Amino acid sequence: MNEDKIKGQWKQLHGKLKARWGKLTDDDLMVDDGSSEYLAGKLQERYGIARDEAKKQIKDFDLDLDL
Template identity: 35%
Template sequence: MTWDTIQGNWPHLTGQAKFRWNMLSSADLRSVAGDRGELSARIQERYSVSPEEAHAQVQSWEDSAHSSWLF
């Protein structure tokens, strides 16, 4: 799944994001609104990781994203 698909379907994918990053609040995920940079920033903040680590986590999540997440 591409990031464009993730961004366009963000309301349907917040559960998967919450499952992956359980320290992100529902308010965090709403404010992310599918913005990749904002998601990375929230991960950095909540998990105290480097920007590179946060980016790698987001990339890994994107790579593992599956269309079945939309159902």
């Protein structure tokens, strides 16, 4: 996922991220501010998945975005 696109459209992505990963809190996403590394860590924490799987989910999620 393109970091510049994430950071540039963070407010719009916030809702889509919450819809995709409902266990993420608003606080998680407020702190994140568009960092895919931070997001991967939060996915690991909230869903109990490996970092590689979290990164794969983030990459696959990019396919669903209208960026």
